[in-house]
Amino acid sequence: MNDLLLFFSNLRWQDIIDISFISYILFRFYVLFRGTNTFRVLAGIICLWFFQRIAFSIGLILTSLAIQGITAVGALIIIVIFRHEIRSVFQTKNLRTILWGFPRRNQITHFEIIEEAVIKLTENSLGAILVFPGKEDLTEFVQGGIALNGLLSREIIESIFWKDNPVHDGAIIIEGDRIVDVGAILPLTHQQDLPSKYGTRHRAALGLAEQTDALVIVVSEERRSVAAVKGSQIEPLHERENLTRVLRDHSGEGAEENSGRKEKIEFSAAALISFITISMIWFSFTSGRDMLTTLDVPVNYINRSPEMEIVDVSLNSIRLHLSGAGALLKSIGPEHLQVKADLGKGIVGKNTVFIDSEDIVLPPGIKLDKIDPSNIEITLDKIIKKEMPVQVNWTGKLDDRLILVEIKTEPSKVAVSGSMLRLNKLATIYTREVSLNNIRRSGKKTVELLVDETLTVEPDSDISVQVSFVVEKRDM
């Protein structure tokens, strides 16, 4: 009980949104896909996954692996085989229906028009197949067909099935008060034991009715009879009232009130189950026995001034000691965590950046216990320009009788650009070695400056300097 109270007291508003949002998505999937084959196969896959977890937990390794494989393939199969059904769910519904609407049953067909049309067809000895889809999509089962999408009328039905009409052999599909398709080819039934009185039209009607929840009305050309085909049953309709009853039953008009109440209960139950399921999943992730772990997370340096360069860091990653639910901790890696080192106040040279809990981004439900180490030494540098005096680097030996009393370089200073840390240690730019061995009198020399590859002599400064020197005789 205490644990339960503790759990609810630790519940954050983000957690409630988290659970509610995912529960709603699950509920919407149910609403959109209920009654479809996809939903049934998906439910089967979820059951398989559940069995796989049980098999794994009790140590049935091979069974667990086999079910896991089947589940993985099954998920792929759903997408491939039921692609049309999935597409039709999203394509035929607008955004409002997908997000919060509830699919309505097909509108009540204008039964009288159909009844009159069927009577006229039988009177004129015209064969016909009229398909009234249920909740299931027929795209998978119906081939050919020409989209008409015309308003339903007795005359149109008659003219479609008139013998000279090129599409009179196919079926028409009626949705609400519209004829959606004409000349549709239906799959034939595989039943071998059909009575001989039933011809190809009946076989086609039965083929579709067996595989879907559609109602098919067949008008026989030879016997001038009418039959309703639903599921695997063929029901001869001798009276007009019978046709009315069949059509009304199929459209659900008679049971409208009851079915509306049932639907409300069904949706409420689905919403509740979705919420409970997601809550349980969330609970299993965020609670349970606490676990401890350590992760080495790379440091993300932020707010670095564009002119600054990082030239050295004492370490590349920080070790975080974390605690939380085992399931959560197992599912996270260094890529889910972020350690930020703020270089906004960094200066050229060595900087010590302290890392505290505010610099660490953790997934929800994870607790930070320790940061190791909690500071990083970072050396920053930037490119600067510095003007430095030039000094001649004399070598060799001057004649003992001479003395070099004065040296001048032209220019006396040069501008050099390079790393600030490097240039701060330099006070002089030296020339290449200049030999004293052959100097007998005052003179001038052009000498190159000695600048290493990390430094650049500024374009307006010359890499060479003119050295003037004054030599005098030594007082012996």
Next chain:
Amino acid sequence: MHERSKIYLYSIIFLIAAVVSDSNYSRAGENEAHKINGNIKTPVINYAVMCEGVKNHEPVNKATVFSVVKKKVFCFTDFNVVPEKTHIYHRWYREDKPAAKVKLKLQPPRWSTFSSIQLRESDIGPWRVEVTDQNGYVFYILRFSITN
């Protein structure tokens, strides 16, 4: 020529000689001399030179290149204005790296002083001496080389 005119002429010649003499010493040094601020208590450097020795309070054989064979090199500084008793430093650097720091006293009203270092084979290379006050203010920089 009148006696008074002779006195004027000698005075002018003396002044010119003094100015020329001062400017010679300045040229012998480094053109990086810092201007002295208006503080009356700050010593004013007259000249600074590198030399092979010091004799009778005067530098001997002023030069900018010294052979390691000579064993010693001197830095001589002359302050023509020393308002009060103070200290200066001769900071010796070999290739920008500190090599020696010598503390020297200055006595009013005028004072010359010097420091020196012993030369070894490893000292061959470019050198400089910074003449500074106690606060690090640089009066003068002298550059020279130690060679074979």
